[in-house]
Amino acid sequence: MGTAIAGFICFLVDSVFMLLWLAIIVSAVMSWLFAFDVINYRNRFVAQLAHFLDSITAPILAPLRSIIPSLGGIDITPIIALLIISGIRSYLLPASCTALYQLLGGF
Secondary structure, rough: OOHHHHHHHHHHHHHHHHHHHHHHHHHHHHHHHHHHHOOOOOOOOHHHHHHHHHHHHHHHHOOHHHHHOOOOOOOHHHHHHHHHHHHHHHEEEEEEEEEEEEEEOOO
């Protein structure tokens, strides 16, 4: 029973990181589309989607924006955030899941 709970917790955490990774990518692409006037805020669905994505990604990107300066108007904080999330998913999450399996499963 303990290993099933540990597996479910690891699945949830990995899924949240994957959804956050996807939200950062979609938000960055939408910002480019806004900048080149391909889409605009007058469309209600687009405005709501942009606001939703901004409310999800802003707590992740805001601390990075205060540390990393913009490079001539180019914001590289989404790239740094994606690298950090990928590193967490590749290195920290498997080690944490192994420790959780051992703790709950009693191996």
